Amino acid sequence: MTTGTNAEYTRRHNRRVITDALRQAGRLTRAELTRRTALTAQTVSNIMVELVAEGWVKEHPPEKAGRGQPPTPYSLNPAGGAAIGFHIEQHQIIAVVIDIAGEPLDRAHQAVHYPTLDDALPRMLEMIRRFRLRADLPPLLGVGIALPGPFGVEGMTAAGPTGLAGWGTREAIERVRTATGLPVLIENDAAAACMGERLFGVAGELHHFVHLLIGSGLGAGIHLDNHLYTGHRNNAGEIGHMVVVPDGKPCHCGNRGCLERHVSISALLEYMGLSADHILTEEDFRSPAGERGARQWLEEAMPAMRQAISILESLFDPQSIVISGLLPERLLGELLEGLAPLHHSISQRAERALPRVQAGTAGLDSVALGAGALVVLSQITPQYSTLLKAD
Amino acid sequence: MTTGTNAEYTRRHNRRVITDALRQAGRLTRAELTRRTALTAQTVSNIMVELVAEGWVKEHPPEKAGRGQPPTPYSLNPAGGAAIGFHIEQHQIIAVVIDIAGEPLDRAHQAVHYPTLDDALPRMLEMIRRFRLRADLPPLLGVGIALPGPFGVEGMTAAGPTGLAGWGTREAIERVRTATGLPVLIENDAAAACMGERLFGVAGELHHFVHLLIGSGLGAGIHLDNHLYTGHRNNAGEIGHMVVVPDGKPCHCGNRGCLERHVSISALLEYMGLSADHILTEEDFRSPAGERGARQWLEEAMPAMRQAISILESLFDPQSIVISGLLPERLLGELLEGLAPLHHSISQRAERALPRVQAGTAGLDSVALGAGALVVLSQITPQYSTLLKAD
DNA sequence: TTATTAATTCAACTTGATTGAATTAAATCG
């Protein structure tokens, strides 16, 4: 239900408008903020006093630039807060700490094997304990957890080779929250990586983009009208199980010809003749069978990717599509290079400033960083829902 | 750019929260509004005085129901405003007038042949003039125009058999606005039909749904988080040109195997051996060739539709998918009945309240009604953008 | 020096939501 608002919520929103402008621009003066936010100078001034006092924002020495009183620049204060991001995978748990300005502060990982929540929780707590030993750690804002979806769909979640058991969202959040004493967010890996590109990568100022993440499965993070779209039941973007080849290869979800049967690490492993729970290393590509399998996979993945891009462009009319993958960089590079020419689509405009498709730049930790970004951004960016009294 | 807000915008938003609650519920008392909107009783009271004075809302006699002072019910006032909706098609222009409560007041149509803006404008003005002769016409809020997209894409817009020339959005809006003296909205037909289902049809309370419209082409209206999603360049939902059969039948857009080559009236005409600009009548289905062609089309359209549904469910995680078509009701009915069983997807949940797919209920005028709905809803429903000082 | 300009702050004001008490009109209790 859409509800009303009042002066208090207005203030919360205006604070976020300012912190988000600072996040995007890095460094702005009160006067610049006034122009960008359409707030009055006085309102900006009042809010800045608050934000500085609370430690969210820090002041820099005034810079003389032309006539008039020299303006004082401000930026997000890295010491103002930090978030922990976890990427729970089939074979490892990656943890990172980032500050609100988007700087990674620390990192850890542990090998695991298809971790349930019970398996993972003690390890996660241990990693958090270690992080907390750092003397310079800013106050923790929360914990973001990213793992492969979908969530809460019978016959799709835990069953498949890409799923992890025991993360049935609602109670999982509650358990981690009580164990850590921190706010907790859980999202699927693609949504997290999407937010990672927003805070660390190529999508800092994009309002409409889709992020394709090639992991064990295939997922899309959908960012529309300047915020993450997660769907009615938090499963939006589960592009892996959409049918692209009717009567194609059977998939564990019950369908035939799911996109994920072509574009995913599971599919790659299959082509390379390796078992579904094998951990890929560079070594695997050196054998003739591995080399050949990888090449065959590429040949099949490319048209499927073109089709996926056609679908995403047609439906979302995005500014750009960002692609990253948890596979060897060389292979991902080849895949992306081989995509051209793309299908015709509404995205094909003469006056494009951005490429239709671009590679993500947040690297292999992108999902964990994104999980942290999710927490940071949930505190910093303006959202409709923060203006409403109830949701 | 996301901008700040203030008390004035807060009031505008709260007014819309109230009018939208009335639209959804039909009739509510101040006390019920207070509970639904999370506003205080006093605020609701103040806003209701305004809305009644301005004619948006009307008061009903108090109803005695239990103890306490009998509450006064309110509803949207049909006399408070009306909107004109146009559906510009290859072969006809349909015009309707609706009031803000969603009641159709009048209707007109004219035969045309692939109308450009220049062809259509005088006819539209004439229809508006006739409507204005009605003594009981509420004040006009604006004009909504729906026509097949996409807009402003080279090689895709006017070129194809489903496109109409001369509607290059920006200046078209301006021309109609100055000619009519009314605010003007232009959207693609699927988006309009989508809003039609929201005001008149099955989607009145849905926050996340997709509307598939089978017209000359195929389009999707995308309604997410309680508002229409139109994409970065207003072309979101152009599902017709997404590639579903790589190396399939060539399409005028330059691709092969576009969805629209299978699911659309153009495709139907082709199967029936009729020319692309033929106007379908019941007669055409009585000939053996027509009958056989329609059946063949059905056979091919059904799997394509299943695939489209799989894609939409996977990406959007909607509450439901609504389908309507500008084709004979019997044929659309057969198509929908033949869809089961759908592919597996994240939408397949045990505790579903709504069907995964349902037929639209707004009828053959749905697009024109939707174009009107677009105008009405733009005045009545709360939106993030109405809270921001600039957008 | 003096005038001009841009950034910022001061202080009074305005909009609009909130709060707690008061009023109204019904149903129910004794």
Added chain:
DNA sequence: CGATTTAATTCAATCAAGTTGAATTAATAA
């Protein structure tokens, strides 16, 4: 049948936060 309870609504004072126009500050240009 009058007193009590209850729910809806309004009154009047208050509060939160943005706005406005004037004042202040600190620089450059004339």
